[in-house]
Amino acid sequence: MNTTLLIAFGILALWLGYKIYGSLIERRIAQPDDSRPTPAHEKFDGLDYVPANKWVLLGHHFASIAGAGPIIGPVLAASLYGWLPAYLWIIFGGIFMGAVHDYLSLVASVKEKGASIVKIAEKGISPLAKNMFSIFLFVALSLVVGVFAVVTAKTFIKQPELVLPSFGLILVAIFVGTLIYRFRFNVWLAALIGFFSLLFLLWLGYKIPVTIGVEYKPDHDYWFSLTLPSFGLSPFAAWTLLLLGYAFVASVTPVWILLQPRDFLATFQLIFGLTLGILGALFAGAMLKAPALAGLHLTDKPLWPFMFVIIACGAISGFHSLVASGTTSKQLDKESDAKLVGFGGMLLESLLALVALLSVTAGLYWLSKPQWVEGFVFQELLKQSPILAFGYGYGELVSQGLPFIAFAVASFFGMMMLNAFVMTTLDSASRINRLIFTDLTGIKNKYIASLAGILIGAFFALTNAWTIIWPVFGSANQLIAALTLIVLTAYLIGVRKPTKYTLIPALFMSVTTLSILLFQTVSFLINGKYILSLVSLILFLLAAAIAREAYKVFAGYYSLPEIRIPNHLKALLLLLLLAGVTFLVATFWVSSL
Numbered sequence: 050m051n052t053t054l055l056i057a058f059g060i061l062a063l064w065l066g067y068k069i070y071g072s073l074i075e076r077r078i079a080q081p082d083d084s085r086p087t088p089a090h091e092k093f094d095g096l097d098y099v100p101a102n103k104w105v106l107l108g109h110h111f112a113s114i115a116g117a118g119p120i121i122g123p124v125l126a127a128s129l130y131g132w133l134p135a136y137l138w139i140i141f142g143g144i145f146m147g148a149v150h151d152y153l154s155l156v157a158s159v160k161e162k163g164a165s166i167v168k169i170a171e172k173g174i175s176p177l178a179k180n181m182f183s184i185f186l187f188v189a190l191s192l193v194v195g196v197f198a199v200v201t202a203k204t205f206i207k208q209p210e211l212v213l214p215s216f217g218l219i220l221v222a223i224f225v226g227t228l229i230y231r232f233r234f235n236v237w238l239a240a241l242i243g244f245f246s247l248l249f250l251l252w253l254g255y256k257i258p259v260t261i262g263v264e265y266k267p268d269h270d271y272w273f274s275l276t277l278p279s280f281g282l283s284p285f286a287a288w289t290l291l292l293l294g295y296a297f298v299a300s301v302t303p304v305w306i307l308l309q310p311r312d313f314l315a316t317f318q319l320i321f322g323l324t325l326g327i328l329g330a331l332f333a334g335a336m337l338k339a340p341a342l343a344g345l346h347l348t349d350k351p352l353w354p355f356m357f358v359i360i361a362c363g364a365i366s367g368f369h370s371l372v373a374s375g376t377t378s379k380q381l382d383k384e385s386d387a388k389l390v391g392f393g394g395m396l397l398e399s400l401l402a403l404v405a406l407l408s409v410t411a412g413l414y415w416l417s418k419p420q421w422v423e424g425f426v427f428q429e430l431l432k433q434s435p436i437l438a439f440g441y442g443y444g445e446l447v448s449q450g451l452p453f454i455a456f457a458v459a460s461f462f463g464m465m466m467l468n469a470f471v472m473t474t475l476d477s478a479s480r481i482n483r484l485i486f487t488d489l490t491g492i493k494n495k496y497i498a499s500l501a502g503i504l505i506g507a508f509f510a511l512t513n514a515w516t517i518i519w520p521v522f523g524s525a526n527q528l529i530a531a532l533t534l535i536v537l538t539a540y541l542i543g544v545r546k547p548t549k550y551t552l553i554p555a556l557f558m559s560v561t562t563l564s565i566l567l568f569q570t571v572s573f574l575i576n577g578k579y580i581l582s583l584v585s586l587i588l589f590l591l592a593a594a595i596a597r598e599a600y601k602v603f604a605g606y607y608s609l610p611e612i613r614i615p616n617h618l619k620a621l622l623l624l625l626l627l628a629g630v631t632f633l634v635a636t637f638w639v640s641s642l
Contacts, residue, residue: 050337052330052411052446059140059403060327063396066144071392074149078546079156081384088163089380096495097484098163098379099305102236103386105229106377108313110394113372114151115319116474117200117436118362119398120467123406124435126359128427130352131343132410135360139406142357142364143399146554150530152391153537153551154370158378159387160544166374166533167488170595173539178598182532183489185591186371189525190482191502193368194296195509196519197475202288204436204464204471209258209265209274211465215472217250219295222311230305243314251465261287289510292475293503299476300483300499304380308476315473319401322466325459326404326443329450330411339410339427349572354561358523363402365558367529368478369395375481405439408463412442412449440464479503521584524565528592531558535595539602563592 075081089100101109126135157169164172167186171179205212225243228234256272258265262279279287299307345352357364373391381387413427424445430438444460451459482502483495492498509515534555541548566589573582 050341051334052337052407053332053334055136055337055407056327056330056403059136060400062140063143063399066140066148067393067396070144071148071152071388074152074392074550075388078153078541078550079384079387081387083383083385085384087159087381087384088378089382092163092379095305096303097376097480099303099309100382101305101309101380102229103382103389105236105309105313106380106382106386107390107394108316109309109380110312110372110377110390111397112312112315112319112473113376113477114362114366114369114394114474115398115401116197116362116368117467117471118366118368119402120405120439121435122360122363123402124409124431124439126356127339127406127410128431129344129347129350129359130356131340132337132406133341134352134356135406136403138356138360139363139399139402142360143396143402146558147363147365147369147399148392148395149550149554150365150534150537151369151373151395152388153541154533155373155378155381155387155391156384157537157540158374159381159384163379164374165484165488166370166536167485169374169540170532170536173536173543174595174602175598178536178595180489181591181595182536183485185525185588186529187482187485187489187502188505189522189529190371190478190485191505192509192515192518192522193478194293194475194482194502194506196515196522197471197478198289198292198296198506199510199515201292201471201475202285205288206260206284208464209260210254210267210461212259213254213257214247214250214465216295217253218247218314218472219307219311221246221250222307222314225314226306226310229310240313240317243310244317247314247318251462255461260284261291286511290507293507293510296475296479296506297499297503300479300503301495304376304480308376308480309380311476312473319466322462323397323401323404325447325451325454325462326408327400329443329447329459330404330407331450333411333446333450335411335446335449337407337410338413338415340415354565354568357558357561358527358565360402361523361526361530363399363405365527365530365554367526367531367533370529370533371481371485372477375484376477404443408442408446409438410442412445413438436464436467439467479506517580518584520581521566521569521588524562524569524585525588527558528562528566528588531555531562532592532595534558535599539599542602559592559596563589566592 087100089098092098123135123139154166158164158166161169161172167179167183170182221243225239228239229236257275258267258271259275259277261277262284264276265274282290377390381390409427413425413430415427417426425441427438427442430441440460440463443463444456447459448454448456479499479502483499486498486501487493534551538548538551538555541551566585569585570582570589573585
């Protein structure tokens, strides 16, 4: 099989999914009415509630949801199971699960005046479900903030050429946002100015690498290397604190000043990189070097349920519902824009995941390569980093399909594209976490609400505590997707809309996620990884508790038998949950000393 056929079929399938299935969901459930004012107009405050042009909002939404996940997930899945299962899951999971999940999260939030998914859980299920969901999401997002700060800091240390473009984009975004919202500049003309400014920054970053605390001499032609003072900190700690400081400022800055234009401009960069990847795959016509099927004999990571968790972004990801209901719904200008932003944004991410998959399976050699040919071996690069494997595979694929673009240039652009995703996710996650903290505690001071999540993120990042629980984050993310689909189903029951479009994905994702959590609980326990085993068990119990709350709603609607749990068993489970959480907090505290 070659890349031309696979990318062409993928594009056709995703386009048909948008036109046919997306229109069906819009007609049967969303039923947009542009005569109704959206929360962006009804609750306009200049901070979070600000109406945006649909293309600008698509840019913000896509840049926020497309972190490193749609690139790293397919790379890891291909290494374990071959390209075919990943390819099919990305396309059909993206259309029938992920796009529905994202679109209806956005629609429900808009119908409920910009309410977050946890507020919708309170209305659709119960206040208890809302509180449990909120605590879980707040901790998970704080972890995301910390980890993405770590990833970006390490990237800046390894590739100082990315620093100027990454931070320069912030200033360009503020300039573009001012042009659009203060001077009523044409959106596309302002975007064009911003895009060419970004290209200039990419070139400038290549010529002027920036480091903290250490000198850097690149192996390419450059003007000079700029070394910033570290104030006694290690380069890693300095970059991490700087990035967390940026995340704090971004989370409390009015959305029109930075978040909207920054993500819109970042999307130009992402779309440009995505287009190069698509053209490279189309014109290279490269044969896939990876096997179609592999790893069917694996017992420690069986295809089901593991692949459906490894590939989250690109197929279905719980984080997307937080973006859709947390920031995007508060910027939607008209209800009819939701399909393009929610459904279309998800399928655009699926397309990115396909490019990532083809980059490593066709652009790199598998297991070994003939000595007389140039190229790179996937497994050797993967040992260093899946990001590095993608960058090199992307560079090879693009340079093969478009010979006028050198491998080094294409590879650098691929890495820059990935870093832009990570930065946009960092600031979006910080803003969403502020809103969730406010929903949970009632504290409306934006500085306190934002600082709470940033401080926990800093703890995870600087103490390396994130490494203790990150191995179960994939399961936690898909648990959010499963719970979101359950919440949406309960919500649709309440508003008398068809439920099968969310119920079937909810059942699949619930069974998949609970299965992997049980598997991990036992597996980690057997291997002596007691903290990970405990975290997996806590997540399982949390999911079971929220599912039981939802079952009460489903039972009345579907005429299901009532399930009663004895009070003494409830007390025992609550005691175990509290003991587990206390033990984890104590462990993290001790590890930071």
